[in-house]
Amino acid sequence: MIKIAIYGKGGIGKSTVTSNLSAALAYLGKRVIQIGCDPKADSTANLLSGNPVFPVMNYMRDYDKEPESLKEISKVGYGGVLCIETGGPTPGLGCAGRGIITTFSLLEELKLFETFKPDAVLYDVLGDVVCGGFAAPIREGLASKIIIVTSGEKMALYAANNINSAVENFKERSYANVRGIVLNRRNVLNEEEKVREFATSHNLEIIADIPRSDDIIRFEDEGKTVIEGDPNLPVSQSFLNLAKLLIKEDEAGI
Amino acid sequence: MNQTARIISIYAADTSGVCSALYEYGGMTVIHDASGCNSTYTTHDEPRWYDKKSMMFISGLTEKDAVMGNDDRLINDLIITANELKPAFIALCASPLPAMIGTDLEAIAYAVESETGIPSFAVKTNGMNSYIYGVANAFLDIAKRFIKDDTTDKSDSLRVNLLGMTPLDFPKKESYLSLVKFIKDAGFESNACVGMETSLSEIESLANADVNLIVSSSGKLLADYLYDEYNIPYVKGVPYGIGFAEKIKEALVTASETKENIDATSDFREEGNVAILGESVMSTSLASALLLDKGIKANVLETVGDGDFDILKSFDMSCDDEKILENELKKYDVIIGDPLFKPICADKKYIELPHEAFSGRCFTKNAPNLIYTSLEDF
Numbered sequence: 001m002i003k004i005a006i007y008g009k010g011g012i013g014k015s016t017v018t019s020n021l022s023a024a025l026a027y028l029g030k031r032v033i034q035i036g037c038d039p040k041a042d043s044t045a046n047l048l049s050g051n052p053v054f055p056v057m058n059y060m061r062d063y064d065k066e067p068e069s070l071k072e073i074s075k076v077g078y079g080g081v082l083c084i085e086t087g088g089p090t091p092g093l094g095c096a097g098r099g100i101i102t103t104f105s106l107l108e109e110l111k112l113f114e115t116f117k118p119d120a121v122l123y124d125v126l127g128d129v130v131c132g133g134f135a136a137p138i139r140e141g142l143a144s145k146i147i148i149v150t151s152g153e154k155m156a157l158y159a160a161n162n163i164n165s166a167v168e169n170f171k172e173r174s175y176a177n178v179r180g181i182v183l184n185r186r187n188v189l190n191e192e193e194k195v196r197e198f199a200t201s202h203n204l205e206i207i208a209d210i211p212r213s214d215d216i217i218r219f220e221d222e223g224k225t226v227i228e229g230d231p232n233l234p235v236s237q238s239f240l241n242l243a244k245l246l247i248k249e250d251e252a253g254i
Numbered sequence: 255m256n257q258t259a260r261i262i263s264i265y266a267a268d269t270s271g272v273c274s275a276l277y278e279y280g281g282m283t284v285i286h287d288a289s290g291c292n293s294t295y296t297t298h299d300e301p302r303w304y305d306k307k308s309m310m311f312i313s314g315l316t317e318k319d320a321v322m323g324n325d326d327r328l329i330n331d332l333i334i335t336a337n338e339l340k341p342a343f344i345a346l347c348a349s350p351l352p353a354m355i356g357t358d359l360e361a362i363a364y365a366v367e368s369e370t371g372i373p374s375f376a377v378k379t380n381g382m383n384s385y386i387y388g389v390a391n392a393f394l395d396i397a398k399r400f401i402k403d404d405t406t407d408k409s410d411s412l413r414v415n416l417l418g419m420t421p422l423d424f425p426k427k428e429s430y431l432s433l434v435k436f437i438k439d440a441g442f443e444s445n446a447c448v449g450m451e452t453s454l455s456e457i458e459s460l461a462n463a464d465v466n467l468i469v470s471s472s473g474k475l476l477a478d479y480l481y482d483e484y485n486i487p488y489v490k491g492v493p494y495g496i497g498f499a500e501k502i503k504e505a506l507v508t509a510s511e512t513k514e515n516i517d518a519t520s521d522f523r524e525e526g527n528v529a530i531l532g533e534s535v536m537s538t539s540l541a542s543a544l545l546l547d548k549g550i551k552a553n554v555l556e557t558v559g560d561g562d563f564d565i566l567k568s569f570d571m572s573c574d575d576e577k578i579l580e581n582e583l584k585k586y587d588v589i590i591g592d593p594l595f596k597p598i599c600a601d602k603k604y605i606e607l608p609h610e611a612f613s614g615r616c617f618t619k620n621a622p623n624l625i626y627t628s629l630e631d632f
Contacts, residue, residue, distance in 0.1 A: 101356040132323060132356040139358055172368060173361035 002120035002250045005137040008149030009159035010127040013184040015043045017149050018124035023227035024243035026079025030119040038126035039088025039096045047077030050223035055087020056103045070110050078228045097133020104136055129166035138176035145179035152191030157198050164202055180207035187212045208242040259576050263594040265558050266611045268379040270299040271388025272347045273310050274420040279454045282309040282341035287349035298614030301421045332366045344374040353380035373399050384560035385422050385611050389472035404461045412510055413445040415463040418473025420449045422611040425618045432625035436493050440503045465510040470535050471561030491518030492539035495629045497546030525569040526551025531591030532609050534561045547629045593617050
């Protein structure tokens, strides 16, 4: 099974990359689950045509009980992708990291994987690995590979470095490894060189190069991924190529 | 206020359950906790503490370690201690604080095992579940690590595993001895007893049994595993009294022949005006024994709020709320239960049946052994 956690600086385009990758995997015939791990709960918006799923933590807050079935906290989106959002506490209160851990325990209890039998699971994780809760998706049995999304901007690369270092710290714990970098272009000066230099110095591979594209914004305004909007666009092909790479590696047992 | 205990006691927590379950297997059990969990366990929940040595520790978690995510201190302490004490295994479990901050004890166990070579595992706890949850998961986890495939020749006699024995439910050694006598008198062979008067070699040989006898809810999870993985069926029931012990004997033979799981209490229950309070498997077994030996009809009020609910009849109920329980008890003429339930039983006729997991060692010496013996004096 393809099990990927996607990290990167806040606002860098993780949700865009994740939902397009989910859509690309689904377009190629795979059964996909996408779990948004962010209190904002907007990871899966573009897979659901603007009809958001009820986040797990919001369900628990509003009903003061745990959901009893997956139906209450999931929704099927484009290509049959099962969409789940952890959600989070009231802004400024509580503990969002704990919310992620609670959600994962709950999904285990509800036998998510046994029930849905996915070919691929994608975790879209908020920003940095700021505490234990945000490392939960890369624990044993969950994601097996990490993709870091970055542009050539200084702060994006700084965050990418933090994420890579955090993963390095977990090397004795049988956690997921960083598979590579997705360069999500912002068209900053010497962008490719900067990201390539970072990748080389950390012994990482750039596994996808997503061009700056107005099509992404155009289709997002319609509540769609570019894969759903037009799979033949060059930007769509970038996501499809990444999906093909991950499928090929999974089939080869890598 | 729901789920509060203003007058009565509360049951031992899952962390005590883990320690109790693993006490005799030569491992090192560590509760990841600041302090307190271990003293509660040793002071109230563990009658073997002063007679039998065991490696039970707390980690001494500090506020700074928790806030800073300083797991390395725990890992280093575990490695140093394990290298010194050479335990057969290392088991970790979480008190509420590490459970809340999501400390990954499985990953810590992995790191410690990689460094020491000593089998290490984390038992799922949060310090707030019942002792049944802790015992059941500890039994399952240790079995998964150490069980070996059946390598013995077929035996002429039926080989029986006793599942779910800890002092939290059976504080006196007499209970164990009576169960062994029951097995022997029935012409069966005791293959392994999980939890008490035991050793790691008995865990290794669990798969050699023909049938499992579940004597408390704590044994159910392991029984399900042994059924799924090794096709060993189980019988649920404690052989209290004489008549019910005979029924369990028959059920063990039937289960081993048909490979079907059997609830031995199922056919020997009738609604009555006697209430039995406590853990579900033991309480329903007592109800069956009272019906068969004395014609007494009793309902079970399962008071742990956890365990095997399938064994309960429609006239039984699960109730871990003091206020609701107090009202429910008004319906009964006679109540059988731990002495610490007595204050909410008004002036009802009350028969004391101490339960270590509820009242600790306070009344252990008064606890009768009802296994495979006449109930005339009870």
